[in-house]
Amino acid sequence: MTDAGDQETSDYDIQSIQAKWQAYWEAEGTFVTRDDDPRPRKYVLDMFPYPSGDLHMGHAEAFAFGDIVARYWRQRGCNVLHPIGWDSFGLPAENAAIQRGANPVTWTYDNIAQQRESFRRYGVSFDWSRVLHTSDPEYYKWNQWLFLRLFERGLAYRKESWVNWDPVDQTVLANEQVLADGTSERTGALVVKKKLTQWYFRVTEYADRLLDDLNQLEGAWPSRVLQMQRNWIGRSIGADVDFVIEGRDEPVTVFTTRPDTLYGATFMVVAPDSDLAAELVAGSSDEVRMAFEAYLERTGRLTEIERQDAERPKTGVPLGRWAINPLSGERLPIWAADYVLADYGHGAVMAVPAHDQRDLDFAREFDLPVRVVVDTTAPVTGAVPVIVTDPATGEPMQPVDLAEIDPAVTGKALAGDGRLINSGPIDGLSKQHAITRVIELLEERGTGRAAKNYRLRDWLISRQRFWGTPIPIIHGADGELVPVPEDQLPIVLPPTDGLDLKPKGQSPLGAATDWVEVPDPRDGSPARRDPDTMDTFVDSSWYFLRFLSATDDTRAFDPAAAERWAPVDQYVGGVEHAILHLLYARFITKVLFDMGLVSFTEPFSALLNQGMVLGTDGKKLSKRSGEGATFAGQLEEHGADALRLALAFAGPPEDNIHWDDVRPAAAARFLGRAFRLAADVSSPPEAVWQDGDLALRRATHRFLAEGAQLAESLKFNVLVARLMELSNAIRRTVESQGPADPAVREAVEVLTIGLSLFAPHTAEEMWERLGHAPSVATAGWRRPDPALLVEDTVTAIVQVNGKVRDRLEVPAKIADAELEALARASENVQRAIGESQIVKVIVRAPSLVNIATKG
């Protein structure tokens, strides 16, 4: 790879330069962060990698971005914390181990060693003294500690429920791990529903805060991610309404976002797979019961995708029971239908077919009555009923003939706003006012209340697999859940010898007899450990705090260190975690806040979601699509600096990029030119810049000012372009003024400092060539001289009717009148005006004159 380079530019051999400076940084501890450093602190973090083989191009991009930010703030004189660790528990290790009959421990730590070496060769400025692996007992001990804290606060609990089951990995999944098409995020297998007792974290208790606090992140997180989180939490505001059921003591509560349409309810629907349906039908005739059983059986056979297909015709069976409308007293038949979900709201709805499309589809299918209670053609004018008059005649308007838009006929539900009709005490009100009024009426009667509902479900955290954090709970013989006493933590995984790790629907830990059978902490009687392990997203929900005191074996993290460093100033990672990891980390942070352990409620103050690196086929670069673009291969062929620079230059960091558009060879060419500039500089380090070429000095200082802004707004691609412009300007000056011009030295030094964010090895070598002591990483971003940021002369543009007709070199301090006179005098301008009349002249000295003409 280096044959051409060897003979021609023996000076710039990137591989030996890399090795030299990597060894230097390591020996000097250049990037080790000290807590007692008094400078302003910045915490820059990339989402830690999962050790599944070597690093790939996605890592190369993401970690380049994180490193640019870290290196920028270091140049700005900050004490930067930029740690690294591994998210090293999880199924790929376990599955790989099963396939090869190997040990997940060996597989995992071998991969970590390889990735670690790759990071080192990539020249990422990590503080290696704080490395953590979530699969180390020293780490997962604190996972268990965290679980116990949630358990004692009632935020970790067990319940039986319908859960998502991955038939390939043979374990349950969190809602967040099931993709929109009903397949497993991990294995791609079609997820099936199973009724199981599992461990949950009570995320829903934090739903409001998780939603409302997103407002704090506006502008600092990508709007796409904020939107996705809001969608996922899915708050609906409305009312709970209690319906008395004939022949049942307890009323049935339903949630609705449209309490205003209560008078339009003509039947009630319950989810067929709910306990409520089973109970209600138990009180019905044999005939009804048999029809229901058959229906329930049929529903159970549907896949999740089939069931969620909104186009599918509505199905259902009557339950032979009746509900009483709490306001109108009307008797409503109760049906079971699978378009109502057991686990949202109360698993039952009041059906208002005139104003809800799903209810209407169902009503039309089964010939149930449709009653319009909102005249959506009526103007909405206010709170009190008013008689609307015809503006033409002044006569009171007759109620609109609704036949034309009758949902029973058109099949289209009337979802819009309007004026209430057929609704007794709320007739005439607008939708909004009717909602308020109905809730008041229900509350007065004690048969309903304002309510909220969420799409978000509690986080299912138990997994029936081996390679994860054991859940620190002991099941007493009496069925009690006994927390493991803290002094017995960590509960360390048993050795894999003799354990069958194959997925079989139950945790392999249950078969480790010596491990699972323990005395009950209460009285020493025989008891069993919980055999499940935790979702690895628990591990990653707080790891950013562990870095702050990574070796402290007395606590999960040091609150004083958290106070100093956290929250993370800049977080960098893929959009695939827009919901999963980020939601969980936000949740755990709020729990820690409630525990008084941290003083902030959001873990990541700013977030950069880097795009993906795609192959020509538009798919994520993988070993399969290949195209020769492996991380290791590119590192070998072009070197770390060219790869980093090319990735940063390929486009805005948040956009996906195609590997074809990443040009490491072009980046290497640019680095070679920059390096030669440093070699060309022939003035001494103490040269007086003020004596140098003014135009170049201006360009240099403009770069200092603009480059800083670009770095802070994460516009790395533009920042690289500015470095190239500066480099071009320097070359021109070398040609015209010679390499001894002090302005050339100044500019090359600034270029080197700028390059140190992207191409740290080349920059170090240039810095040394320039006669400076290492390291350029801490040389400092120079302050632009304000005097050099203002120009003496500027190019004014002269427009006629908005079209540019001339350009004038004018003094920057030119007066409006003078500029206008010059503009009018221009030959091109006169020609453009011709015979037309000048109607208006806009002058914005010194940059613009616009002459508007007529005729």
Place this chain on the structure above:
RNA sequence: GCCGGUGUGGCGGAAUGGCAGACGCGACCGACUCAAACUCGGUUGCCCGAAAGGGCGUGUGGGUUCGACCCCCACCACCGGCACCA
């Protein structure tokens, strides 16, 4: 269906109310070379023109403005999220 985002040369992109296309890739021409590669220099939105210069041009149609890639309205296309969520 609901919500959000994006549309600029052959390509990646820059410009957030004031010179559209910075910077780079690619292409073409030239220098170096026996030759090629590398490297270096030049040209490069489209159309008319020898040139000067002119016309057109930021998805489409309209609007606001002296002036619009940028702001407003409508539409089209693509991408993403959610979706039988009551």
